[in-house]
Amino acid sequence: MNLKFIALIIVVVVIIASxxxxxxxxxxxxxxxxxITVVDDLGRSVNVxxxxxxxxxxxxxxxxxxxxxxxxxxxxxxTSFDWWPANSTLLPHVAMDSGVASVEQVVNMTPDxxxxxxxxxxxxxxxxxxxSIPVLVFEPQNISNIYTDMMTLxxxxxxxxxATAEVNxxxxxxxxxxxxxxxxxxESLLYMMWPNPIYTAGPTSFIDNVxxxxxxxxxxxxxxxxxxxxxxxxxxxxxxxxxxxxxxxxVSNMTYFxxxxxxxxxxxxxxxxxxxxxxxxxxESNWMNEPGPLTIYAVxxxxxxxYPQAFE
Amino acid sequence: xxxxxxxxxVFLVLLTVFNILVSLxxxxxxxxxxxxxxxxxxxxxxxxxxxxxTTILFYIRLPRIxxxxxxxxxxxVSGLVIQTIFKNPLGDPYLTGVSSGAxxxxxxxxxxxxxxxxxxxxxxxMTAVGISxxxxxxxxxxxxxxxILAGVSVSFLFSAVASYIIYLKVANLRGVIFWLLGGLYxxxxxxxxxxxxxLMVIFPLMVYFRRELDIMLMGDEQAKSLGVNTARVKTVxxxxxxxxxxxxxxxxxxxxxxxxVSPHIGRKxxxxxxxxxxxxxxLIGANILLVSDTIARSTPQGEIPVGIITSFIGAxxxxxLLYRRRKI
Numbered sequence: 001m002n003l004k005f006i007a008l009i010i011v012v013v014v015i016i017a018s019x020x021x022x023x024x025x026x027x028x029x030x031x032x033x034x035x036i037t038v039v040d041d042l043g044r045s046v047n048v049x050x051x052x053x054x055x056x057x058x059x060x061x062x063x064x065x066x067x068x069x070x071x072x073x074x075x076x077x078x079t080s081f082d083w084w085p086a087n088s089t090l091l092p093h094v095a096m097d098s099g100v101a102s103v104e105q106v107v108n109m110t111p112d113x114x115x116x117x118x119x120x121x122x123x124x125x126x127x128x129x130x131x132s133i134p135v136l137v138f139e140p141q142n143i144s145n146i147y148t149d150m151m152t153l154x155x156x157x158x159x160x161x162x163a164t165a166e167v168n169x170x171x172x173x174x175x176x177x178x179x180x181x182x183x184x185x186x187e188s189l190l191y192m193m194w195p196n197p198i199y200t201a202g203p204t205s206f207i208d209n210v211x212x213x214x215x216x217x218x219x220x221x222x223x224x225x226x227x228x229x230x231x232x233x234x235x236x237x238x239x240x241x242x243x244x245x246x247x248x249x250x251v252s253n254m255t256y257f258x259x260x261x262x263x264x265x266x267x268x269x270x271x272x273x274x275x276x277x278x279x280x281x282x283x284e285s286n287w288m289n290e291p292g293p294l295t296i297y298a299v300x301x302x303x304x305x306x307y308p309q310a311f312e
Numbered sequence: 313x314x315x316x317x318x319x320x321x322v323f324l325v326l327l328t329v330f331n332i333l334v335s336l337x338x339x340x341x342x343x344x345x346x347x348x349x350x351x352x353x354x355x356x357x358x359x360x361x362x363x364x365x366t367t368i369l370f371y372i373r374l375p376r377i378x379x380x381x382x383x384x385x386x387x388x389v390s391g392l393v394i395q396t397i398f399k400n401p402l403g404d405p406y407l408t409g410v411s412s413g414a415x416x417x418x419x420x421x422x423x424x425x426x427x428x429x430x431x432x433x434x435x436x437x438m439t440a441v442g443i444s445x446x447x448x449x450x451x452x453x454x455x456x457x458x459x460i461l462a463g464v465s466v467s468f469l470f471s472a473v474a475s476y477i478i479y480l481k482v483a484n485l486r487g488v489i490f491w492l493l494g495g496l497y498x499x500x501x502x503x504x505x506x507x508x509x510x511l512m513v514i515f516p517l518m519v520y521f522r523r524e525l526d527i528m529l530m531g532d533e534q535a536k537s538l539g540v541n542t543a544r545v546k547t548v549x550x551x552x553x554x555x556x557x558x559x560x561x562x563x564x565x566x567x568x569x570x571x572x573v574s575p576h577i578g579r580k581x582x583x584x585x586x587x588x589x590x591x592x593x594x595l596i597g598a599n600i601l602l603v604s605d606t607i608a609r610s611t612p613q614g615e616i617p618v619g620i621i622t623s624f625i626g627a628x629x630x631x632x633l634l635y636r637r638r639k640i
Binding site: 194195196197199202220223224225228229230231232233234236237239249250261262264265268 | 339340341363364367368371372373425426427487490495497498500502609612613614615616
C-alpha cells in the first residue's frame, strides 16, 4: 500500500516533469542559434549572445538608430547628450558631459550589448569586452554606411524588418531630394566648423558625404583628412557661392563677415556678397553631426539651402 | 671678432628681408612670381589689380608674414632677457606663468564668446605673472630663485584650471586645441599695428639696458658693486618682457621653443655680450618663426600648428651648434 502510493507519486512527478520539459522545449526560440557574430565599423568581429534584451547606448546616434528601427524599448541607458526621440532623455545616463562613459555605470546596467562610437577610448571598449559584455562600435563614414549599420543592429536585436523599413524610408527621402535638384548646376560651398582658423569638412568626412549627396560642391575637396584647416587664401581663390556655419562657432549672424576685422576680405566673397549664408541652430547642427536616421533632415536642409527654387 | 659680429647682424637683417620676399611667393594658393610683380605694379599705381591676387597677397599673406617677424622678435628678445636674469639656460618667455595664465583666459573665452579670447588671455596672463611676482618679492626686490619656483607653481595651478574648463565645459575642442598650439592664421593689419607699436616701445628699453644685463651676467653682488641697481633692472626688464609676451600670446596663442632657442643660437655665434645679442636673438627668432609659419600654412594637407614646425627647425639648428662648439 505504502509502496504503491510512493510509486504513484513518482509516476505523477515524472509525468509532470516531462510535461514541463516538453513545454520548455517548445518555448525555446525556433532557430538553433544562441549567438551571432557581426562585424562593426572598426572591422572587429563581435560575438553577441541572443536574444538581446538590455542595450546601453553610449552615443546619441546609436540611440537614434535603435529607436528608428523599432528597438528603442530595449535601451536601458544612454547619454546626457541624447535629445531624440523625446523619451530617450528619460533613460538613465552612463556617459555624461565629458562624453566618456563610466565603465562601472555601464556594468551596473547589466547590458547584453553596448553601442559606442570612437569617442569612447579603446581602453573602455576592451574593459567591457573583457567582462564579456559585447561592444559594437558604429562610426558611419557616409550615408550608405548608416544603412549597413542599421541592418547590423536590426540583425542583432531581432528587428530586421524594422531596419529594412527604415533604410528604405531614408533611401526614398534622399532619392526624392536628388530628383528635385538634378537639373540645377552645382553650387560651391564652404563648410565652417570653426571660423579662425577655418576648420572645414574634408573629403573623407561624413559631413562632406552629406553635402555631396545634397548636391553641393565642397571647396575643401582637395584637402586631406576628415577635418582639415582651410586657408583664407584658398577661400578667396575658390570664392564659394555659399557658406554653411556650424553651431557653437561664435558666429551668429552676417556681421562676423561684414564688420569683423577681416571684412575687407569677406565682403568680396560671392556667398557674403549675395547673402548666401546658413548658420545652423542646435537641432540643425545635431542633424549634421549625428550620423543616423536624422541624417535625411540634414540632406534636405542643405539641399533646400543650396537650391531654394527646386523646393518651391 | 667684433667686425664679424657687425657683419652677422647685417646679414641677419638682409636674411629677414629675403625671407619676407620668398614667403610672399609661397602659399596654399600658387601665384607665379610674374603675377605677383604685375599686381604689385597695378596695385601701386591704382590700375585695377586682380581682386583675388591682391587680397591674398596684401590682406592675407603679408600681414601674416609681418606678424611672424614681430612675434619672432618679441619671443626672441624676451627669451634672451629671461635667460640672462635667471641665469638659467632653460629660461623661456613663459617662465613666469604667462602661457598657463593665457590658457585659462582663452578657455574661458571659448566658453563665453570666442571673440573675447585675446582680451581674456591677456588679462589672465598678466594675472598669473602678477601672482608670481607678489610671491617672490622680498625686501622690495624680486628674488629670481623664488620667481622661478613661483612661476612653475603658478603655471601648474593655472594649467589645472585650464584643463578642467577645457575637459568638462568647452564644446568646441578643436578651436581651443589649435589656440593652445599657437598659430598666426588670424593675422590682420590691426594686429600688426598694435604689436609693432608695443615692440617699438619695449625694444629700445631692452637695448638701453644691454650694458646692465652684461654686468649682471657676472652675478648680483658684482653687479651691485659696479653700481648697477639690480633690483630696478630686474623688475623693469622682467615686467616688460612678461607684458609683451602676454600681448604676443593673446594674439597668436602659445608658440613654444622660439624664446628658448633663439638666444642660444645667437650666443653660439656672437658670444655672451648683449651688445650684439640684443639685436641678434630677436632677428633669429623672427627668421625661425617666419620660415616655420610659411611651411605651416603651405602644406598641401591644410594648415598645421606652427609650434610643431618651430621645434622641428629650431632643435636641429641648436644641436648642430652645440656639437660644433664641442669639437672646437
